[in-house]
Amino acid sequence: MQVYLVQPPYMGIQYDVQPPLGLLLLAAILEQEGHEAHVVDLNLFVKSGEFKPDRSARTQFMRRLPRRSKQIDLLGLTTWSYNFGITMELVEEFRRKHPQVPVVLGGPHVTFVDEQVLERFASVDYVLRDEGDRTFPQLLRALSHPNPPEKLALIPGLTWRKGGEVVRNPSGGVVEDLDALPFPAYHLVEPRDYLVLNTVLPIEAGRGCPYNCNFCSTTNMFQRKYRVKSAPRLVDEIEWAIQATGSNRFELLHDNLVAKKAYVLELCEEIRRRNVDVDWSCTSRTDNLTEELAEAMFLAGCSSIFFGIESLSAERQAWTGKKLKPAKVREAIELTARQHITPSTGIIIGFPDESDEELNETVLTAARWRAHPKIRGDVSTASLRYYPGADLFQHKDELRYDALASADVSPVPGQVLPEEWRDQVELFPLDSIHTDPEETRRTLVRRNALRVLYGVCPLTFYAILRRGGLTPREVLDGIEKHGELDPAETDRVKRNNSVLLAFAELVEDAPAEVRELLSCELPFWRSEPIVDALESLEHVVIPKYFEQQSLIDYACGDREEPPERTETLSILAVRRGPDSVVWFTEQPEELWQQFQAQFVADPVGTARWLDSLSNQRGT
Numbered sequence: 001m002q003v004y005l006v007q008p009p010y011m012g013i014q015y016d017v018q019p020p021l022g023l024l025l026l027a028a029i030l031e032q033e034g035h036e037a038h039v040v041d042l043n044l045f046v047k048s049g050e051f052k053p054d055r056s057a058r059t060q061f062m063r064r065l066p067r068r069s070k071q072i073d074l075l076g077l078t079t080w081s082y083n084f085g086i087t088m089e090l091v092e093e094f095r096r097k098h099p100q101v102p103v104v105l106g107g108p109h110v111t112f113v114d115e116q117v118l119e120r121f122a123s124v125d126y127v128l129r130d131e132g133d134r135t136f137p138q139l140l141r142a143l144s145h146p147n148p149p150e151k152l153a154l155i156p157g158l159t160w161r162k163g164g165e166v167v168r169n170p171s172g173g174v175v176e177d178l179d180a181l182p183f184p185a186y187h188l189v190e191p192r193d194y195l196v197l198n199t200v201l202p203i204e205a206g207r208g209c210p211y212n213c214n215f216c217s218t219t220n221m222f223q224r225k226y227r228v229k230s231a232p233r234l235v236d237e238i239e240w241a242i243q244a245t246g247s248n249r250f251e252l253l254h255d256n257l258v259a260k261k262a263y264v265l266e267l268c269e270e271i272r273r274r275n276v277d278v279d280w281s282c283t284s285r286t287d288n289l290t291e292e293l294a295e296a297m298f299l300a301g302c303s304s305i306f307f308g309i310e311s312l313s314a315e316r317q318a319w320t321g322k323k324l325k326p327a328k329v330r331e332a333i334e335l336t337a338r339q340h341i342t343p344s345t346g347i348i349i350g351f352p353d354e355s356d357e358e359l360n361e362t363v364l365t366a367a368r369w370r371a372h373p374k375i376r377g378d379v380s381t382a383s384l385r386y387y388p389g390a391d392l393f394q395h396k397d398e399l400r401y402d403a404l405a406s407a408d409v410s411p412v413p414g415q416v417l418p419e420e421w422r423d424q425v426e427l428f429p430l431d432s433i434h435t436d437p438e439e440t441r442r443t444l445v446r447r448n449a450l451r452v453l454y455g456v457c458p459l460t461f462y463a464i465l466r467r468g469g470l471t472p473r474e475v476l477d478g479i480e481k482h483g484e485l486d487p488a489e490t491d492r493v494k495r496n497n498s499v500l501l502a503f504a505e506l507v508e509d510a511p512a513e514v515r516e517l518l519s520c521e522l523p524f525w526r527s528e529p530i531v532d533a534l535e536s537l538e539h540v541v542i543p544k545y546f547e548q549q550s551l552i553d554y555a556c557g558d559r560e561e562p563p564e565r566t567e568t569l570s571i572l573a574v575r576r577g578p579d580s581v582v583w584f585t586e587q588p589e590e591l592w593q594q595f596q597a598q599f600v601a602d603p604v605g606t607a608r609w610l611d612s613l614s615n616q617r618g619t
């Protein structure tokens with residue numbers, strides 16, 4: 001059969017793109033069964049800039065699929081909650097053009113709203129719940145059978161229509177032997193198309209997390225049994241992926257890989273024994289990591305570990321059911337950094353009943369992790385949302401459509417959920433929210449502000465909290481009050497600048513040390529802090545008052561006395577497009593002239609050099 005598997009686009013910046021691993025795995029399984037599989041990644045199509053925002057999304061997406069119905073025997077789509085609106089728009093359009101071609105949905109969203117989907121949308125024929133590795137080929141076999149209903153009734157996890165009635169087959173459990181799965185069909189995509197946007201590719205290490213946090217659907221989707229590919233099998237896959245993709249940077253996907261210490265040690269041992277030159281990252285709970293483990297991981301090429309921290313308050317931890325101990329969280333981050341691994345952390349904004357002290361503690365601690373030169377962690381911020389399959393979804397009655405929440409998850413600029421679907425909050429839970437409009441706006445403004453501050457000027461942010469006498473709550477309130485902040489603004493540069501200009505107003509009143517840090521991190525902060533496109537070179541010269549290392553030590557709290565002063569230096573900053581570079585120099589004007597001359601002689605080379613030095617990426 002000719003099977004087309006589609007990854008719909010999802011929100012996020014250009015770098016939020018990864019090959020759709022679940023679909024590539026299913027494609028490899030289908031190929032083993034003799035089918036011809038095609039993977040269409042509409043997320044890549046959007047993020048690579050090929051998508052034209054001023055033209056119809058439906059039309060552009062349909063053009064990526066065959067025109068004639070006879071060229072396609074089945075359409076399968078992966079589904080996530082935050083982009084289910086655009087997913088269903090595509091499905092509806094597909095059904096209009098190809099009324100006879102069966103459509104099957106799978107993945108972590110429809111697994112929990114299967115009956116509702118089939119009841120509401122005639123355009124969907126099948127929902128295949130849970131893990132599809134064993135059941136998807138069974139579905140294709142059943143569809144080729146002379147009497148499909150007889151066979152369909154036997155497929156575990158299938159929700160389908162028998163006559164006019166929606167039937168829900170019992171679930172069939174999970175794939176126990178992950179070693180038996182084939183390598184993903186990377187030949188169906190062009191790895192280079194991904195690598196130019198994001199240098200890290202995913203490899204699945206395993207599934208299943210033994211914990212059960214109230215905001216997370218993993219335990220219901222992949223269940224609580226920790227499953228992994230054996231160490232030799234996983235390292236085989238890593239070696240194969242290096243050959244197949246030309247990259248040696250991988251994220252080893254598992255929601256909580258480090259939960260089994262013995263396994264991780266064995267994996268590290270296997271990587272080192274085979275001397276594989278690989279740079280990898282993974283996810284861990286903070287309470288699963290030990291110094292011994294982190295050291296072994298570093299020696300085996302691990303460069304970053306993601307920790308879902310959520311909050312530094314013991315009460316919020318209890319509320320989520322995650323139950324991390326704040327002191328242990330701090331220890332784990334420090335030990336990770338000590339072992340030369342970058343700790344990447346995730347926090348949640350918008351907990352109900354969160355006190356100012358709790359918010360302040362979480363935001364301040366994360367600011368320290370981001371800013372401190374010995375840690376330099378990444379921090380990502382998410383707002384609290386109810387996902388199907390997560391325990392919090394029991395409160396789905398609180399959800400109501402909200403234009404701002406919906407715009408927040410919009411995968412392409414200007415895409416809004418069709419009006420007639422807006423009352424279907426279970427199906428489109430991320431276009432809805434449980435908080436009132438004012439609180440929703442506040443949460444999103446705060447989350448956006450933190451993304452920008454942690455991303456663009458982390459040192460100044462931490463310094464204003466440590467040395468500027470403001471609490472995180474006061475900074476966030478100040479930004480909310482001063483800025484013309486529209487969380488629905490789709491122009492990212494405009495949105496980030498409104499945060500930065502409001503933050504700069506607060507910095508104007510802060511001590512000179514904090515102002516100078518902002519001039520180093522964001523030299524154009526008094527005009528337009530960041531730009532998207534700028535053809536000519538722009539420069540600014542700012543007097544420098546403090547010796548840099550002692551300024552940083554003071555800002556980070558490693559030095560109590562004020563920073564040493566310097567008499568002669570200036571800050572020279574030059575930018576073109578989104579890229580800027582900063583020098584500390586005694587002769588800013590001469591250096592600027594030289595730079596201009598170099599730019600005239602070799603504009604492309606100089607721009608590329610600027611690009612390589614730029615520090616304003618990733619917001």
Ligand code: B12
Pocket residue numbers: 010011012013016017018019020021022023025026076077078079080081082104105106107108109128130131132133136202204215216217218222253254255381382383387388
């Ligand atoms: C890698 C990843 C990402 C990557 C992108 C992945 C990609 N492919 O492009 C990035 C980092 C961008 C990402 C971001 C986010 N993610 Co994410 N992510 C994952 C993660 C860890 C792994 C996905 C994966 O590849 N799994 C391995 C494969 C084998 O599994 P799979 O894709 O689910 O496929 C299997 C089944 O689902 C099914 N199946 C899937 N599709 C189909 C299709 C058909 C036709 C069939 C029959 C079956 C089928 O069969 C497959 C094989 O068993 C999952 C957690 C997880 N364990 O899966 C979360 C997960 C998908 N992410 C999630 C979330 C919430 C997010 C964020 C919103 C996080 C945040 N709060 O900011 C962001 C949103 C995006 C953004 N840009 O902001 C949720 C989604 C929940 C939901 N209901 O939508 C998940 C499930 C984590 C969780 N437990 O909550 N994510």
Ligand code: SF4
Pocket residue numbers: 209210211212213216217218219255256285308322
């Ligand atoms: S948040 Fe992490 S620890 Fe908690 S259930 Fe989900 S994957 Fe497991």
